[in-house]
Amino acid sequence: MSDLHTIALIPQFPLHRAGEELARLRAAAPLVHCLSNEVVQSVTANVLLALGASPAMIVAEEEVAEFAAMADALLINVGTLYPARLAAMKKAVAAANAAGTPWALDPVAAGVLSYRTDALHDLLKQRPAVIRGNASEIMCLAGEDASGKGVDSTAHSALAIAAAQRLARQTGAIVAVTGEVDYVSDGEVTWAVPWGHALMTRVVGTGCALSAVTAAFVAGATDRLAAVAAACAVMSIAGERAESACDGPGTFLPAFLDALYIMQPAMLKAVDE
Amino acid sequence: MSDLHTIALIPQFPLHRAGEELARLRAAAPLVHCLSNEVVQSVTANVLLALGASPAMIVAEEEVAEFAAMADALLINVGTLYPARLAAMKKAVAAANAAGTPWALDPVAAGVLSYRTDALHDLLKQRPAVIRGNASEIMCLAGEDASGKGVDSTAHSALAIAAAQRLARQTGAIVAVTGEVDYVSDGEVTWAVPWGHALMTRVVGTGCALSAVTAAFVAGATDRLAAVAAACAVMSIAGERAESACDGPGTFLPAFLDALYIMQPAMLKAVDE
Amino acid sequence: MSDLHTIALIPQFPLHRAGEELARLRAAAPLVHCLSNEVVQSVTANVLLALGASPAMIVAEEEVAEFAAMADALLINVGTLYPARLAAMKKAVAAANAAGTPWALDPVAAGVLSYRTDALHDLLKQRPAVIRGNASEIMCLAGEDASGKGVDSTAHSALAIAAAQRLARQTGAIVAVTGEVDYVSDGEVTWAVPWGHALMTRVVGTGCALSAVTAAFVAGATDRLAAVAAACAVMSIAGERAESACDGPGTFLPAFLDALYIMQPAMLKAVDE
Numbered sequence: 090m091s092d093l094h095t096i097a098l099i100p101q102f103p104l105h106r107a108g109e110e111l112a113r114l115r116a117a118a119p120l121v122h123c124l125s126n127e128v129v130q131s132v133t134a135n136v137l138l139a140l141g142a143s144p145a146m147i148v149a150e151e152e153v154a155e156f157a158a159m160a161d162a163l164l165i166n167v168g169t170l171y172p173a174r175l176a177a178m179k180k181a182v183a184a185a186n187a188a189g190t191p192w193a194l195d196p197v198a199a200g201v202l203s204y205r206t207d208a209l210h211d212l213l214k215q216r217p218a219v220i221r222g223n224a225s226e227i228m229c230l231a232g233e234d235a236s237g238k239g240v241d242s243t244a245h246s247a248l249a250i251a252a253a254q255r256l257a258r259q260t261g262a263i264v265a266v267t268g269e270v271d272y273v274s275d276g277e278v279t280w281a282v283p284w285g286h287a288l289m290t291r292v293v294g295t296g297c298a299l300s301a302v303t304a305a306f307v308a309g310a311t312d313r314l315a316a317v318a319a320a321c322a323v324m325s326i327a328g329e330r331a332e333s334a335c336d337g338p339g340t341f342l343p344a345f346l347d348a349l350y351i352m353q354p355a356m357l358k359a360v361d362e
Numbered sequence: 363m364s365d366l367h368t369i370a371l372i373p374q375f376p377l378h379r380a381g382e383e384l385a386r387l388r389a390a391a392p393l394v395h396c397l398s399n400e401v402v403q404s405v406t407a408n409v410l411l412a413l414g415a416s417p418a419m420i421v422a423e424e425e426v427a428e429f430a431a432m433a434d435a436l437l438i439n440v441g442t443l444y445p446a447r448l449a450a451m452k453k454a455v456a457a458a459n460a461a462g463t464p465w466a467l468d469p470v471a472a473g474v475l476s477y478r479t480d481a482l483h484d485l486l487k488q489r490p491a492v493i494r495g496n497a498s499e500i501m502c503l504a505g506e507d508a509s510g511k512g513v514d515s516t517a518h519s520a521l522a523i524a525a526a527q528r529l530a531r532q533t534g535a536i537v538a539v540t541g542e543v544d545y546v547s548d549g550e551v552t553w554a555v556p557w558g559h560a561l562m563t564r565v566v567g568t569g570c571a572l573s574a575v576t577a578a579f580v581a582g583a584t585d586r587l588a589a590v591a592a593a594c595a596v597m598s599i600a601g602e603r604a605e606s607a608c609d610g611p612g613t614f615l616p617a618f619l620d621a622l623y624i625m626q627p628a629m630l631k632a633v634d635e
Numbered sequence: 636m637s638d639l640h641t642i643a644l645i646p647q648f649p650l651h652r653a654g655e656e657l658a659r660l661r662a663a664a665p666l667v668h669c670l671s672n673e674v675v676q677s678v679t680a681n682v683l684l685a686l687g688a689s690p691a692m693i694v695a696e697e698e699v700a701e702f703a704a705m706a707d708a709l710l711i712n713v714g715t716l717y718p719a720r721l722a723a724m725k726k727a728v729a730a731a732n733a734a735g736t737p738w739a740l741d742p743v744a745a746g747v748l749s750y751r752t753d754a755l756h757d758l759l760k761q762r763p764a765v766i767r768g769n770a771s772e773i774m775c776l777a778g779e780d781a782s783g784k785g786v787d788s789t790a791h792s793a794l795a796i797a798a799a800q801r802l803a804r805q806t807g808a809i810v811a812v813t814g815e816v817d818y819v820s821d822g823e824v825t826w827a828v829p830w831g832h833a834l835m836t837r838v839v840g841t842g843c844a845l846s847a848v849t850a851a852f853v854a855g856a857t858d859r860l861a862a863v864a865a866a867c868a869v870m871s872i873a874g875e876r877a878e879s880a881c882d883g884p885g886t887f888l889p890a891f892l893d894a895l896y897i898m899q900p901a902m903l904k905a906v907d908e
Contacts, residue, residue, distance in 0.1 A: 126419070127400065127403055127419065127421065127673065128403040128404055128407055128419045129404065130673055130674040131404060131674055131675065131677060131678065131839060131840070132404065134674055134839035134840075135838060135839050135884065135885070138836075138837045138838065138839060138884065139837060139883065139884050139885065144839070145744075146672070146673065146674050146714070146715055147715070147744075147748065148673065148715045148717060149715070149716055149717035149718070149750060150717070151717070151718070151750040152716070152748045152750045152751065155748050155749065155750075156747075156748060159747075168419070169419055169420070169421045169422070170422055170425070171421060171422035171423070171424070171446070172422070172424070173717070198418075198420075201429075201432075202420065202425045202428050202429060203428065204422060204424040204425045204428075205425065290411075291411045291412060291623065292408060292411065293404060293407035293408050293411060293417070294404070294407075335620075336620045336624075337412070337619060337620030337621075337623040337624055338408065338411065338412050338619050338620065338623050339408075339412065339615065339616035339617060339618060339619025339620040339621075339622075339623070340616045340617070340619075340620055342616070342885065343616060343885035343886045343888070343889060344885060344886070345885060346883060346884050346885025346886075347881075347882045347883030347884065347885040347886055348883075348885075349885075350837065350883040350884050350885070351882075351883055399692070400673065400676055400692065400694065401676040401677055401680055401692045402677065404677060405677065441692070442692055442693070442694045442695070443695055443698070444694060444695035444696070444697070444719070445695070445697070471691075471693075474702075474705075475693065475698045475701050475702060476701065477695060477697040477698045477701075478698065563684075564684045564685060564896065565681060565684065566677060566680035566681050566684060566690070567677070567680075608893075609893045609897075610685070610892060610893030610894075610896040610897055611681065611684065611685050611892050611893065611896050612681070612685065612888065612889035612890060612891060612892025612893040612894075612895075612896070613889045613890070613892075613893055615889070616889060
């Protein structure tokens with residue numbers, strides 16, 4: 090109920106701001122160190138490359154600290170977590186924090202399985218710059234009960250707005266709760282990102298890739314809230330473009346990568362007007 | 363020789379039955395827990411999503427038992443087996459069996475390498491609901507000698523019909539031996555699934571994804587033989603559709619996922635008539 | 636400066652020779668054992684399949700020695716190196732060498748991180764048949780300082796020609812330094828492979844897949860220098876073909892696989908004339 094009240098008050102993120110952030114990202118071509126899950130590493134790298142960022146998947150405990158300090162941003166995604174990978178993630182996060190490198194957390198299936206939920210609560214204490222998840226995941230991290238079915242949220246993103254705002258205040262992170270509409274909050278200001286297409290949910294890794302894209306956008310950002318909202322907006326608009334150019338989820342992915350590649354700040358500004 | 367006799371007697375699986383099973387799968391949207399190999403996890407997830415199932419790759423020893431008990435079906439694929447993953451598979455299978463969750467086994471390269479062949483013989487004792495492999499793999503599991511070259515079968519699927527029937531009787535599983543024609547047997551009744559296209563063999567993971575699809579179809583099935591035959595039929599017909607819409611193996615995969623997504627029970631019934 | 640002198644003297648590899656090597660590969664359909672990185676295994680397998688080779692990703696310490704001895708060539712790619720995988724690589728290389736199986740080394744991010752750089756110097760002593768890397772990587776292995784940014788080379792391939800030639804003489808390997816133009820050397824003779832398209836750098840795994848393709852081409856080759864140059868030429872020409880049939884990096888990859896699949900020796904000869 091309070092969430093429904095909240096929705097009416099949440100303004101739409103202006104796309105010309107997304108365009109400004111995209112121009113900044115393209116000029117910087119940030120190096121994004123990804124510790125993601127086994128399933129989506131390829132699509133994540135392709136999304137970052139199409140967008141103009143530079144992905145690097147460095148995963149060994151022996152290497153992550155050295156690399157996290159060189160990178161412009163770090164992504165931690167717990168989709169296929171196991172002890173060796175978790176140990177590497179902790180080292181990468183510590184090194185990123187020591188170097189002042191921002192890092193994004195994708196809490197895949199938080200609340201569904203206790204091993205990862207415990208690990209996520211530990212990781213949360215290490216001050217991520219961004220947390221990007223679906224409604225169930227964000228509600229879990231904010232301390233609310235939510236029933237998740239696998240990695241797909243069963244709750245509507247709007248139901249997690251208050252949780253996202255609270256989590257942002259608790260952690261200092263920008264929190265993005267994504268779904269049919271994405272909501273992005275720093276705990277004070279919250280933006281709605283209403284674009285996108287349902288076909289994205291029938292392609293593995295679009296949510297995980299978005300988390301990597303939030304990491305790319307927060308690299309060097311002066312306004313992290315706008316950077317994360319821009320990441321959501323750019324991915325959503327590319328999803329809409331791709332949907333109109335495809336016949337199903339198979340042809341969606343190539344069209345989506347093309348749309349990211351050809352997207353120009355001026356296009357986003359034009360949609361806004 | 364006896365196999366050639368057998369072929370003539372094997373009826374073609376009726377596509378309207380495949381349509382009924384597909385309608386059931388779409389309504390149920392089963393959660394399929396996949397412990398697959400490193401190479402094909404992405405295409406496997408995309409195939410399940412395109413079809414209307416919900417994939418989840420949970421791989422850690424610390425998590426698999428908890429998750430296998432929540433899932434509607436489990437897939438075990440030994441393509442890139444190593445000790446930690448095998449230990450997780452054993453825990454997942456034990457939990458699935460305890461929960462009454464059906465599981466499918468893809469015995470990649472059985473008989474080629476002794477480590478996995480031994481592991482597969484152990485896994486076989488844990489009563490898989492489905493075994494899906496090529497001729498060499500099925501012949502190996504049934505105790506026959508077959509020379510495999512890597513993961514591609516060098517033997518024609520028809521040569522393994524008797525082996526598939528025997529393996530089904532030995533294990534209680536539905537056995538699918540796939541190739542140019544797929545044969546699906548419960549040891550008593552055997553169906554032929556003759557559709558498909560050779561281009562599928564030039565795209566990595568179509569066989570592995572089929573095994574995941576058999577798991578999705580047996581979830582909640584009252585007739586497991588029909589469910590597995592339907593899985594083979596749906597994938598084969600989608601392969602034919604994709605072939606007519608592509609220029610080679612690269613454009614085949616997007617077209618194949620699209621074909622799975624748009625396939626309707628009524629279409630399958632129409633092909634039948 | 637000396638490198639610029641060198642460029643002028645380097646002849647272009649004749650495409651009719653690439654066509655002859657491609658015909659040989661198609662007839663042999665070599666089994667390529669790949670120990671590659673987590674990100675690119677799927678695209679690597681699809682590239683090998685499209686080309687007419689037979690990929691197999693066998694990764695466990697328990698299996699690699701047995702399999703490397705069966706395979707026609709072996710690929711070692713250190714992109715996501717960690718101790719268990721490195722141990723498997725060492726066993727695979729030892730078994731390949733014992734069996735006389737040629738192996739190719741992709742020294743991803745050599746010089747950027749000390750763990751893998753040390754591992755690469757150890758692997759170099761095991762006499763790879765081919766080394767395929769970008770300018771920074773080849774300069775590092777040849778003992779020169781080069782600053783790499785992640786896995787993408789910041790140096791132009793032409794700047795590493797002398798390093799490639801020296802590395803070839805030091806190791807006995809055919810060395811390919813790839814970039815806008817590829818240079819392939821046995822330390823005495825060096826070929827330039829000038830085709831290709833920049834879009835390939837916006838798709839993850841094209842370089843890694845090329846390394847796997849060099850392994851496929853050296854399998855059974857009587858002229859390894861020509862075999863590796865042919866691998867570079869076939870991939871580059873396919874890249875040009877794909878570029879003219881796509882709208883961006885997303886549609887590039889399917890078009891690239893199709894181009895590899897339909898490429899014929901006669902086509903390459905025709906481009907040459």
